[in-house]
Amino acid sequence: MEKEEQLIQACLQKDRNAQRKLYQAYAGRMLVVCSRYTQNTAEAEDVLQEAFIKIFQNLDKFRGESSLGAWIKRIVINVAINHIRAQQHFQGMSDVQEYENQFTDGLTSIEGIHFQDLLEMIRKLPKGCQSVFNLYAIEGYQHKEIAEMLNITEGTSKSQYARARAILQSQLSVNS
């Protein structure tokens, strides 16, 4: 922790080596986060770049209320959502009723499946429900929070998540 504190202080002093160390410490994990919200690696790296510039610009606002990793991840997710919103992926998102009652249909385990395979499955989701799935299933946000973040209704968030889950289940069933 002391090393992290020193690293933060050095980054605040615009120490380029310290900034590079901080980037190297979190870039790998954050690139996975970016990849879950985007369609390809190039787009993910664009989001990662933009996110880390914002991280270094706003590092003085980090109060230590949460871990530095959680703070960095929150910024990366916000940048990713803004990136998706700029591409208007959320336009036309509406309730999808046909997936509402498919939660109990043949749940398939994902244990033993490499995360990159799971990542490819997430990337194949429709653009709208991809973000909802990431935010609800992996990031752990509530549908009300997701509705506010994506500027959609809570019902739309729920139905889009149900749709994403049903699609993933069907893919896992086929693969297994």
Add this chain to the structure above:
Amino acid sequence: MMNDFTNNSFEEQWQKAFDDASLTPSDSVWEKIEQGLSIEETPLPQSPKNTFPWSYFGAVLAVLLGVGSWLFIQETQLQAEEPVEIQEKQVIKMPESTHSTSVIAQKENVRKPLNLPTKANLAVPQKEEVPEEQPNVLPEEIEPERIKLADSISTLSPLPVKKLTGSFQTPPVEIQTETTPYYEPTKPKPKKNSILKNVKISVGIGTYQH
């Protein structure tokens, strides 16, 4: 298949699968970040151009405007008071150009209408006979030259001409004081209101005039 979810929910499995997941970004990402940070940091040396102390400049300007306007107002007020003093001086200098006695004579001439008979006095001669009005007869008996001289002198002064020259050289300045009955104190003209008199200046530390 359901047994796989006995311990972990669907969401927990996905969270666990991505917990320690990591991908190596390409080197170009850091280079772009470094460029972006350099662009953000380079405007800082240029900022001194924009950090000209406008606040101090504005404060100094406000003080200068305040002092300048105050001086201007004072000057305009003094200019408005000056014409009154000049007229008073003209009145004092008047005896130097004209004889003091002539002034008295003029004053008497001016006051003659005050000695005119009132309506009661006028009523009595009307009742009396007309031949008693000698002023109409007297001019015929006096020589024309003497009348002219008397008229000319009476217009200047009732005193002899020889005495006029003596008194002309030493004009009594005290006559023009307020104690003399012929001194009419010049009424001080109302001060001209300057244009900026009612201007309320509310710039910074400037004067505030009602």
